[in-house]
Amino acid sequence: xxxxxxxxxxxxxxxxxxxxxxxxxxxDRWSLLLIxxxxxxxxxxxxxxxxxxxxxxxxxxxxxxxxxQAAGIVRTEPDPEDGRRVHYRLTEKGIxxxxxxxxxxxxxxxxxxxxxPCEVMQYMEAxxxxxxxxxxxxWRERDPVPFLPPFKD
Amino acid sequence: xxxxxxxxxxxxxxxxxxxxxxxxxxxDRWSLLLIxxxxxxxxxxxxxxxxxxxxxxxxxxxxxxxxxQAAGIVRTEPDPEDGRRVHYRLTEKGIxxxxxxxxxxxxxxxxxxxxxPCEVMQYMEAxxxxxxxxxxxxWRERDPVPFLPPFKD
DNA sequence: TAACTCACTTGCATTATGCAAGCATAGATT
DNA sequence: AATCTATGCTTGCATAATGCAAGTGAGTTA
Numbered sequence: 001x002x003x004x005x006x007x008x009x010x011x012x013x014x015x016x017x018x019x020x021x022x023x024x025x026x027x028d029r030w031s032l033l034l035i036x037x038x039x040x041x042x043x044x045x046x047x048x049x050x051x052x053x054x055x056x057x058x059x060x061x062x063x064x065x066x067x068x069q070a071a072g073i074v075r076t077e078p079d080p081e082d083g084r085r086v087h088y089r090l091t092e093k094g095i096x097x098x099x100x101x102x103x104x105x106x107x108x109x110x111x112x113x114x115x116x117p118c119e120v121m122q123y124m125e126a127x128x129x130x131x132x133x134x135x136x137x138x139w140r141e142r143d144p145v146p147f148l149p150p151f152k153d
Numbered sequence: 154x155x156x157x158x159x160x161x162x163x164x165x166x167x168x169x170x171x172x173x174x175x176x177x178x179x180x181d182r183w184s185l186l187l188i189x190x191x192x193x194x195x196x197x198x199x200x201x202x203x204x205x206x207x208x209x210x211x212x213x214x215x216x217x218x219x220x221x222q223a224a225g226i227v228r229t230e231p232d233p234e235d236g237r238r239v240h241y242r243l244t245e246k247g248i249x250x251x252x253x254x255x256x257x258x259x260x261x262x263x264x265x266x267x268x269x270p271c272e273v274m275q276y277m278e279a280x281x282x283x284x285x286x287x288x289x290x291x292w293r294e295r296d297p298v299p300f301l302p303p304f305k306d
Numbered sequence: 307t308a309a310c311t312c313a314c315t316t317g318c319a320t321t322a323t324g325c326a327a328g329c330a331t332a333g334a335t336t
Numbered sequence: 337a338a339t340c341t342a343t344g345c346t347t348g349c350a351t352a353a354t355g356c357a358a359g360t361g362a363g364t365t366a
Contacts, residue, residue: 023185106171238332
């Protein structure tokens with residue numbers, strides 16, 4: 001018995017710190033980009049994620065979608081109009097990542113060189129609550145209009 | 154010429170989307186844990202990060218500290234009392250990640266099983282602005298009292 | 307029915323990470 | 337002064353994750 005036993009609640013995780021738990025769910029280079037695609041761009045299909053701009057490999061994409069489903073952040077529904085297609089959609093747990101996404105967006109827009117237009121960022125910074133609510137509303141009502149288009153760069 | 158040329162502003166990055174840029178800075182399993190250690194626990198030294206609880210390997214730790222410095226999120230200062238020690242400290246750019254950290258914390262505390270005490274989380278959820286300001290104040294004034302201790306689990 | 311689209315899977319090369327050990331310098335102990 | 341210890345790393349090597357290209361099978365369209 002050299003190692004200290006880990007408590008049962010950990011379930012294989014490194015620690016019970018909530019920040020750590022968050023990172024174990026989506027602390028990689030791709031998961032949050034997929035969540036962004038679903039949350040603000042209205043992307044739904046494998047194809048759309050694949051062509052999203054950052055160039056994710058298809059094996060990684062499939063892997064991340066599976067993991068996000070397993071974590072209850074994403075779920076699938078069949079496309080009623082095309083049997084080949086699957087729609088990936090955020091769950092409530094997933095859409096509740098909107099504040100995280102917004103803060104990531106605002107931080108980078110302020111401290112890094114990005115393609116985000118200044119005036120849009122200023123509005124978002126000054127109206128955090130309203131922005132989050134609008135994102136959630138579109139998700140709830142399945143509003144097909146994306147909240148933000150991809151910033152062209 | 155098969156591939157579309159990438160614009161110069163990208164500088165080797167996958168896209169200019171601010172969410173993507175954020176993830177390129179700290180979108181891995183360790184960077185945000187180090188930022189957490191500095192931000193809310195008051196950790197400063199290599200040793201403290203190493204023993205922080207999640208078990209980071211020393212080569213990865215050294216690598217991440219270097220990357221965070223290169224990104225302007227962390228900087229070093231010598232320990233005046235012990236020449237072997239280096240103090241790692243958040244820059245202003247780094248401390249401005251407090252809202253991101255808070256939202257990560259709140260999300261996991263709400264949607265995952267964590268070691269975070271309910272009443273603390275409820276307070277933080279209801280007082281986001283004040284919490285962020287207090288974290289920043291401690292950083293500004295170099296208040297040595299940690300904002301949060303590691304949650305025991 | 308032939309071609310095509312979509313959502314994957316597979317194989318293989320490259321890169322990142324994990325683990326143990328080592329090393330240099332500063333400080334403490336004798 | 338010599339030795340021992342603490343700290344902040346680096347190195348070597350095994351394993352895991354990722355990137356890339358190609359392939360597969362079911363569903364759709366011509």
